[in-house]
Amino acid sequence: MEPAQLTAALMSTINTTRIILQYMQHQDLQNQARRRRQRWRRQSGHESDEDMDTDFSKSTGHRNLAILVAMGQVPDVERRVWARETSTDWWDRIVLQVWDDSQWLQNFRMRKGTFMELCDLLSPALKRQNTRMRAALTVEKRVAIALWKLATPDSYQLVGNQFGVGKSTVGAAVIQVANAITQVLLRKLVTLGNVQAIVDGFAAMGFPNCGGAIDGTHIPILVPEHQGTEYINRKGYFSMVLQALVDHKGRFTNINVGWPGRVHDARIFRNTTLFKGLQQGTYFPDQKITVGDVEMPIVILGDPAYPLMPWLMKPYTGSLDRSQELFNYRLSKCRMVVECAFARLKARWRSLLTRLDISQTNIPIVITACCVLHNLCESKGEMFMAGWEAEANRLASDYAQPDTRAIRTAQQGALRIREALKTSFMTGQGAMV
Structure with missing residues (x-):
């Protein structure tokens, strides 16, 4: 054995011996005090010799076990599960x-x-x-x-x-x-699936060549550990944004989770892979229709918080004439599917209606899982029970959705498509209401 190893072994033995001696001295003092108390109790008629001997043997047994533990010689006893047993x-x-x-x-x-x-x-x-x-x-x-x-x-x-x-x-x-x-x-x-079925579904609802409706919703969260002010939305509570595209049946086809509640919907959208795919023309098939004298690709529908693009239609704002009101009605009727999807999502998974009490890094994972479960339930035809919506509305009243500032960004080509759609709806050449 090397000198350093020998020295370490000797020091370990000395320390162990000192611990054992100190423990034995402490136990002897306790036993002496215990004997004096027991002798007094026995003389007073409160305790027998047998009781005293039993207590003494127990204390001796505990001392011997403690010595074995200190020496690293734990006796081979059956290990028991340490977890508290509960009823299942x-x-x-x-x-x-x-x-x-x-x-x-x-x-x-x-x-x-x-x-x-x-x-x-x-x-x-x-x-x-x-x-x-x-x-x-x-x-x-x-x-x-x-x-x-x-x-x-x-x-x-x-x-x-x-x-x-x-x-x-x-x-x-x-x-x-x-x-x-x-x-x-x-x-x-959470996938696009059959695009033609989606387009046909929205056409039956009143809007031609539509591949989905987009919107964002705020999920209440606890105070974040970092950059807390970034998560305070326009209603004054901490939130994380779920932005989603849904099909005509209210199933999520694309989701983005994790942006702080203070961030505007348009900014979130511009930083998604969905935006890039739509901008590059790769997200949907290259399927165009002619409206009046204008070619129109497959579009998605958004509210005034989103930019007007050739592939994204949004409502008219301000003072409206009859044709603009009809266009807005058609668009709103179809865009309601995304609001209904959020309502059903939160009514099923009510934890999304109160402040999610999990770590900031895990919140997007849990929200994403709820979206997947929503699609599973919808695809399996799981019933949406009476009373769920009322309960959800009660819980949601504490965390109202913030209003989103409208933006006026519009591309010239998008304006022409929207005007052509407005005219076709008014003249009855578009899809029927």
């Missing part, structure tokens, strides 16, 4: 075995069949191994905890009590499931 009967015996589809829909926002299909899709990303310290939650239970938390404004503690787990487990489940949904399902479910 409600989940195992009631929810999984007794609840019908209406109860699943009310509490998890989807029927049991859809829930199990979701779990199968997420299983490769969520499956965990048991350890010697604790048994891993099943994929089904982890997904159920996350959906329950997203669907309610309940605290982590309340959700944990419901499922028989700790509140930290609830928080971990929400982030794990949201990450898995984003990684596995985002590109599959």
Whole structure:
């Protein structure tokens, strides 16, 4: 053994011996005091010799165990799971075995069949191994905890009590499931899909050659750790913006999440891949129609906060004549699908209506996961239950959506397309209302 190693070993032995001697001296003093108390109690008729001997043997046993620990010779005893045991009967015996589809829909926002299909899709990303310290939650239970938390404004503690787990487990489940949904399902479910079906759907609603409607909505959040003032919107609360393009059925086809609430919708839009694709003519197929004497590509519809572009139609503002009012009516009727989509999204996943109590870096992931779940529910035909909207409106009243300043940016070609559409609607040559 090297001299340095020998010195270290000797010092370790000396330190261990000193600790043991100090502990034994402390225990001896305690035992002496205990004997005096017990002798007095016995003489007074309060305690027997047998009680005193039992207490003494216990204290000696504890001392011997402490000495073994100090010497690094821990006895081989059975290790027990350290986590607090809680009841899971409600989940195992009631929810999984007794609840019908209406109860699943009310509490998890989807029927049991859809829930199990979701779990199968997420299983490769969520499956965990048991350890010697604790048994891993099943994929089904982890997904159920996350959906329950997203669907309610309940605290982590309340959700944990419901499922028989700790509140930290609830928080971990929400982030794990949201990450898995984003990684596995985002590109599959939030996608453009059949463009011709979308165009036909909007045409039936009154607007020709339309590929979607765009808008932004503010999600309340806690005070951010950094750059807090950037997140204060025009209504005075902290928020993060979700900007989305939806199809004629109110399903998200493109989303952008994470911009601070103070940022204008037009600025967010100009910094998205959606804007670049539309500007370059690569997002939609090159499918043009002729309106009057003007060629019109596939367009999207926005409110006055967006720029008027050849591929983005927005309403007229100011004093309007009859033809402009008719144009605005047609556009508004079709653009309502995005507002309805946001309303259904938040009514299903009510955690988006109150301040999201998660870290700033995880908020976009959770919002994205809710959008994916919205599309899943819509594509599976999951019922939107009576009462959800009223409850959502009650919760949303504390965080009203801020008004967005209108902008007057317009390209000359876009003005010509809008004028041609206005004329065609007025003369009855456009799509019927």
